[in-house]
Amino acid sequence: MITVTSPRKMPQTGGQKSSENAERAAAGGNARRKPIAPLFAPKNLPPSSGIPSSSPAFATPIHPIKPFQAPAPAKAAILPIILPPATLRPLAFRTFTKKYSLTLTSTALQELATFIGRHCGSGWREEGLAEKVLEEVSRSWKNRNGGVIVDGTSPELKDILKTLEGNMSGGKIISGPRGLSRQNSLMLETSQEAEHTQTRLGLRPAVLSRDDSQSSLGMSGLDFSEQPDDEKSNDPRTWLKVIHAFDQPRYTYNVGKKHFEKETTKPSLLPAASHKTDAFRNRFNVIHQRLLRNESFQTSAVAGVRGGARGKNASGVMQSHKITPISNLLGRHGTHHMLLGMLVILPTGNLAISDLTGTIALDLSHAAMIPEDSAWFTPGMIVLIDGVYEEEEEVAGKGLSGSTGVGGTIGGRFQAFFIGQPPCEKRRATLGVSGPDGVTAADHTIGGGFGWIDFLGVGSERAVGTRMRRLEHKLLRQPRLEDPDAPPGRGRVVILGELAIDQPRCLQALKKILGLYASDPPGTTPMTFILTGNFTTHAVMARGGSGGSIEYKEFFDALASTLADYPTLLTTSTFVFVPGDNDGWVSAFAGGAAVPLPRKPVPSLFTSRIRRVFANANTEAGLCGPDAGGEAIWTTNPSRLTLFGPSQEIVLFRDDISSRLRRASVRLKSKTPAAQTSDEDISMSGALPPDDEMELDPPRNPSKEVTPSVPYDIHAARKLVKTLLDQGYLAPFRQAQRPVHWDYAGALHLYPLPTAMVLVDTSAPPFCVTYEGCHVMNPGSVLVSGRKGVARGSFCG
Template structure:
């Protein structure tokens, strides 16, 4: 098999990755594996692909042999079985880095168009950050103006944002410089000067705000929020009388509906018709270095087995190590041993042929920390789980899961600890109301963490994976405000508490009517 220049480069990269795993491959087998990778699994990293090859050889007891073309065909057959099993599964996982489609500014300032994601990009530029702010600003502006209803965008189609309506309802900030006094409505992004002074900025300029007499709606206002303010300009300051967020408008519900979220292949339809309900178990803050966690997990899974309940999907959200773990200890060793024990427990109580396991990293888990979206946990750390449980996925944080035509977003972060301390206005002491305000703020802002770059660094090339356009049917927040349920607009939000040593949330998703029950099983 003769390889092209590009394939030759891929073969060289694959050979190097396999060599690090002490796997040797004959040339014809290497070309066959590289060709299969390009045609079937290019959406995952070479490292993940190499891990699957290494795992297969380990299971067959042929780790130290040279991979021949015949062995390569067996490896491909094994990988295809797993792929087919995942494709026929009623849930689909949308990777934040590779599958979330991207909205981009057109050559004209009034147009936004949809394009495919080009894959993982870590290097960012100031232009990337500016473009993301501009697009989200214009999407929320269209909400505020109740502009022309948007429909689902196809590839390359354009959405016009009509700024002609701006002059009749909102005042561009640059227009204030020509007058000493004016009552106006402004729309822009909140910012902060030194000395606890705030300003608002739109595409024409910025102006300092006087918020001392502002009446705010029940939301959490921080720097970086996009808001509508009403008040009076006195030539030096804009004295705000009312501040609010763009309302959650159903007219934009399909503006960013990617085909990956709404198209269902025929085989999946058959599964949905046969399977009238879908059981999803969601567990957060699983401290793998605590024996008590495993005892309680075993109690949960055994009770499910006793009731003849077989989950279709198990979502495991970090953190996977306790904060009390000694910094001098080997965290990776605890991680590896913990996942080995977890894999054995899952394998004992849940048939691995029928259940998909999704691993979502927490803020303190190994890997890139403090930057959103967070990449999946390293494949090598999950090898113990993958070895016993093939149908498992290391997911990004946040991650979208499509389940029977329902869009579910999972987000594990200490969001309340990020938003609440930076609130411009005093917040209520009522915990229930605070939870509702967090959900309303995220959905009104169309963003899972609407904070500026100095408070929450992001990969700007992938920042749109944090957006909530369109609002999902379900939003699962691993945020620590105890377990709660709250519906805002068309979105049902669920919060999972941590540390989750006393209760575990059992959530059942039904096809026709989705009901969610929270049970304290431990």
């Protein structure tokens, strides 16, 4: 019987031990000659590792002889601490508010305190770790166009902290290829083989300098470079951009934050009914905040407390005005108030005024316009009304307060004494641009206003405004200053009014106009031609019969033949086409009536031959590429044309708004002559500026008590321009009279005020009027009614 014993329990003799040692030595000696399996082979052995053992008799195992290496330093460990927000508040205030003009909310301060306490530890103050984190967070927030107020619940702040967390080690922000670059914050390497190896996480383009990145927000869509001296930037047309109404960024005013917020929801042409209320609320809030920024509605800390609600007090200081919400009129019978609201028509047919708190009936039998006959007033406009609240007789006789009815209507009525438009605000004041008017080179941006907001998607005023104005001065203004007698150059924008291409006389007039500009020397042709509809006298798409879409396309084919005769203009200029109410497709079901605004451009089905004419002209001239040669742009109505980013903004709008205002206007009581209007009443309404601010106004004659009368055309132009710009809205009517797409109502706002506005209105006489720094032009129709062989147009440069 053979017994098997475990090796651990078997006793070993001295002979056995010596034999095992010999076997080990033999195995060690053969290690150099036998290959080792790859799995067990030593890795990264130095050359000295192949030396055999010097003591084979003692069976010394072979091990690689490695040189001495110092131990790797241990990674700096950070012990998290609980950092109270109140302790971090002074440092955060110096960084965010003092340096970057940002405001921290309590939730944002809590988020930053938690983040710094967890990743910086106890060295947040002594080693200056917290200050560097706050610097990077504030800079990244501005690059992402987060706004003036930093909210802790915003996804932008959470994304910034998450990105910053992955680039921190030992409480410090890593700089270099694997961390945050000191030249470009929050940059990531996308690919070594790519042409551009870094992509910014924020919204500011990488081409902006470091100085601009610390004091600007918004992204420029104009491909602006730090060195605008190349051949591409020498042509002003390079910096021209047409913005469609449906592509314009949508902003809403947040009353709580006193700031504009960008809409992130997807717009729709068939939205919910609540969007109609939101459109009115946003329009009211924009005018209300603009009104509170006016000097007449700001309370002075040094003004006396005595005196009435209007005019000057006993100390001679002008009193500020106060707007009363309509709901606060309850129980205040016989008191004097000033209301701001929209003129509406009640179901009973009476005129009323409505704001965000309620509605009350109006009595305008004794109301006077301030100034006299200076603007239009129609239902759908937001106006200022000064008067007295009167309760119902049966309620007032019992000594009870009024009550609210259906739809928030306040009982009683409001007896109006004065009515006026809310005062307009200059573009420079809205965007916070200082410096004297007309001196572009000395312009600079200050912290006030909404210069942080990129209203059109071409760059905010704080981001690229100063550099764009400098470039504009170099390309457009400086050549004119050096040679005042030189002919007009590339900075011209030619504006043609209503172009009815279904009339042969109109095409002949167009040939004459284009021939004049085609004869200009090379390099001096206008950079833009603006052609507006209606392109047909009648709504051809709705007539049926032998006409319709076939006839409509033939008209544009005839226009293409006319444009083909001027290849010089087709290769050097941009032609912008703005449709009217008679153009397709909307005229197919509207029959030329008022269609919802904004409206889409003419479909490419009808304009294909015009595009082909431009392509052929560029090909024959040897111009290729998307940015080379001229082009034809079919835009929306209304639309925006920007030149040098936020420096120049032109609104293009085609509508017979004068006739619509005359049909829907409210008749008011005629007042005494305009010369007897007191300065107090003018300051209350903030209406028409002095005559020297209107370019077409005659100088005031102090020797006469009554202001000299002006021609009817000039007076009508002033009245129309003041109404639109004071309203800050292109369709100040009821929805039944001028429909508006609720989700796209922001494209109709005139805030900030544009630098120029092309208002093609054939129901009004042609004019050019400047009001509050905005130059408004109405070229009318190309064909002059009743005069043969006469055509007209206008240009601005």
